[in-house]
Amino acid sequence: MTRFVLRRLLQSVVVLLGVTLVVFLLLQLVPGDPVRVALGTRFDQQTYDALRERSGLDQPLVAQYASYVGHALTGDLGVSFRSGQPVTTIVLERLPATLSLAVTAVLLALLVAFPLGVLSAVRSGSALDHAARVFSQFGVSVPDFWMGIMGILLFAGVLGWLPPSGYVALTEDPAGWASHVLLPAGAVGLVTASILTRFIRSSVLEVLSEDYVRTAEAKGLRSRIVVVRHVLRNALIPVVTVVAVQLASLIGGVIVIEVLFAWPGVGRLTYDAVQARDYPVLQGAVLFVAALFLLMNLLVDVLYARLDPRIGVR
Amino acid sequence: MRERTDRPTRPGRAGATDRHEPAGPDIAEPVLAIEDLTVTIGTRRGPARAVAGVDWSVRAGQTLALVGESGSGKSLTVLAATGLAPRTARVTGRVRLLGEELTALPEPRRRRLRGRHVGFVFQDPMTSLNPVLTVGRQVTEACEEHLGMTRRQARERAVELLDLVGIPSPRQRVDAYPHQFSGGMRQRVVIAMALSCEPDLLIADEPTTALDVTTQAQIVELIADLRRRLGTAVVWITHDLGVVAGVADTVAVMYGGRIVEQGPVDAVFDAPSHPYTRALLAARPGPGVRDGDLPAIQGSPPSPLDLPAGCAFWPRCPVRGDARCEHELPPLVPVAPGHRVRTFYPLSEDA
Numbered sequence A: 001m002t003r004f005v006l007r008r009l010l011q012s013v014v015v016l017l018g019v020t021l022v023v024f025l026l027l028q029l030v031p032g033d034p035v036r037v038a039l040g041t042r043f044d045q046q047t048y049d050a051l052r053e054r055s056g057l058d059q060p061l062v063a064q065y066a067s068y069v070g071h072a073l074t075g076d077l078g079v080s081f082r083s084g085q086p087v088t089t090i091v092l093e094r095l096p097a098t099l100s101l102a103v104t105a106v107l108l109a110l111l112v113a114f115p116l117g118v119l120s121a122v123r124s125g126s127a128l129d130h131a132a133r134v135f136s137q138f139g140v141s142v143p144d145f146w147m148g149i150m151g152i153l154l155f156a157g158v159l160g161w162l163p164p165s166g167y168v169a170l171t172e173d174p175a176g177w178a179s180h181v182l183l184p185a186g187a188v189g190l191v192t193a194s195i196l197t198r199f200i201r202s203s204v205l206e207v208l209s210e211d212y213v214r215t216a217e218a219k220g221l222r223s224r225i226v227v228v229r230h231v232l233r234n235a236l237i238p239v240v241t242v243v244a245v246q247l248a249s250l251i252g253g254v255i256v257i258e259v260l261f262a263w264p265g266v267g268r269l270t271y272d273a274v275q276a277r278d279y280p281v282l283q284g285a286v287l288f289v290a291a292l293f294l295l296m297n298l299l300v301d302v303l304y305a306r307l308d309p310r311i312g313v314r
Numbered sequence B: 001m002r003e004r005t006d007r008p009t010r011p012g013r014a015g016a017t018d019r020h021e022p023a024g025p026d027i028a029e030p031v032l033a034i035e036d037l038t039v040t041i042g043t044r045r046g047p048a049r050a051v052a053g054v055d056w057s058v059r060a061g062q063t064l065a066l067v068g069e070s071g072s073g074k075s076l077t078v079l080a081a082t083g084l085a086p087r088t089a090r091v092t093g094r095v096r097l098l099g100e101e102l103t104a105l106p107e108p109r110r111r112r113l114r115g116r117h118v119g120f121v122f123q124d125p126m127t128s129l130n131p132v133l134t135v136g137r138q139v140t141e142a143c144e145e146h147l148g149m150t151r152r153q154a155r156e157r158a159v160e161l162l163d164l165v166g167i168p169s170p171r172q173r174v175d176a177y178p179h180q181f182s183g184g185m186r187q188r189v190v191i192a193m194a195l196s197c198e199p200d201l202l203i204a205d206e207p208t209t210a211l212d213v214t215t216q217a218q219i220v221e222l223i224a225d226l227r228r229r230l231g232t233a234v235v236w237i238t239h240d241l242g243v244v245a246g247v248a249d250t251v252a253v254m255y256g257g258r259i260v261e262q263g264p265v266d267a268v269f270d271a272p273s274h275p276y277t278r279a280l281l282a283a284r285p286g287p288g289v290r291d292g293d294l295p296a297i298q299g300s301p302p303s304p305l306d307l308p309a310g311c312a313f314w315p316r317c318p319v320r321g322d323a324r325c326e327h328e329l330p331p332l333v334p335v336a337p338g339h340r341v342r343t344f345y346p347l348s349e350d351a
């Protein structure tokens, strides 16, 4: 197991290196001079050259990249063009907001999708099954920001139950955090719930038609035991991956929702960095998201090996 | 090992009844008796009458063989009888298991009877075991459910059973997963599972089709041996007429969802009276015959969606009686004691 994890960690490092290269090269293609943007409209040549030199932008590309990676290995992702703060600090500051939003959204989604998906498969063709299908069709066809706007209008506007936007740290004021996270997490979670409901339903349906389920029924086990012991365990193995991918994509991609709800997460940070051409911050944010993605994948693989005895890890 | 004080109404099971010995007077009630069993499956292209008016019974210690081409309704007959037919199927008729009318019972009671008294061995051991549970757990989970065993007792019982079916070092293997076994070993596991609650009836649905020839012979021998030792009634579905001759007491030949000939194995094999049975026997190339390989019979079996009005075999029949065969369903008539055949023109022995 340890060897398996170590091997996967090593692979992850290689992938991350690839990510830095791609991001680095892509940013070279973006038009606009970041130093100029950082300095605003009034500056003299001397200040310009100084900043350019301090940022290493006067070096050849290969050298720039090598120095970036070298520093990254020690946790130094450079400094923001805009604020001069270390990128690592900036991103780490934003991480809790994003993580708490993404995790809440996925938990809300699972709360709905798990029972709905399983029940609609076990009672396929029933009224509940049809309702579930309408729900998931609706959820995947409506974009999350629209759901967010409707949520704001209804729960913040008409009913006045929840604040329309803003963020309170979970560690400072859990209740305040909860009231703020509910709307954005609900908006994102609804879409995730639809995707997961569909996936869980079809996965359970597939397992229900397996021969070993008939074997279990032939043994005269109660149907609850057949479903829980024989069906779910098998059906949930692929679901784990989808949940992890959903979570990872939420961590990296709730930009619109974070902007809409003034949620100071990594998505919002990415958005601002693009606007300001703050390349070091942009690179840092992308790198962090990629690292989290890889970590999630590793966790999924370990979980897989625990759930499915056919996958040998030793 | 087999103490049966819980069921005084049980048919006598005086060990093995060799089929060549004359059976005693019919005082014992059959373990399983089905009467006029009909199964209609709702499909997108309309109702398919896959099984119609099937009657047979099997007694303790005896083996009934169900034979017939692929799609003739063999599996569906036993699944419907035990309450395992697909949800889209409508089942009518009477089914008596150990004297209880199954069709009249509510599902929970039927489920318990099935789990406690019937063991199943299905065709493909590669798919009939759950890949994420240890074989030990699967072999005896029915004992926990129906015999009130604890997990620990069930595990001990699993070791015993794995040993019984000839799995080497059962104490180590009990915690292994199905993928760690070969096909033949998996089928042994499935057999152990089927025997776990000491069933009165074992249903083996083509238990050897998915296995290689050597393993086939071993599995056949294993089931036959266990039946002799435990006195279990067996319903054996097979394409292999060699197996039928070797292990069965009675045989029922199915065609197009109906029984076309049934009786004691010797009588049916010595004097096949239905043209289909005769063709089946003529087409027997040796052990291990697979689905539908019947070179002696031209054409293919009828679709359950579109059955002819008369004899289902008429379009392929080498005898081709007359218009009556085409338009009228022949009844199942006796040609000898216990030997019945569904045709207007039974073949005589020397035909």
Ligand SMILES: Nc1ncnc2c1ncn2[C@@H]1O[C@H](COP(=O)(O)OP(=O)(O)OP(=O)(O)O)[C@@H](O)[C@H]1O
Binding pocket: B041, B043, B048, B050, B068, B069, B070, B071, B072, B073, B074, B075, B076, B077, B086, B088, B291, B304
């Ligand atoms: N779940 C189902 N849905 C629709 N039709 C079915 C279903 N199960 C069986 N049938 C149909 O019922 C008929 C009888 O099937 P059955 O499985 O009993 O055949 P069989 O004699 O066991 O054949 P084989 O030797 O291939 O196992 C077939 O025509 C089959 O197409």
Ligand SMILES: [Mg+2]
Binding pocket: B074, B075, B076, B205
């Ligand atoms: Mg079959």
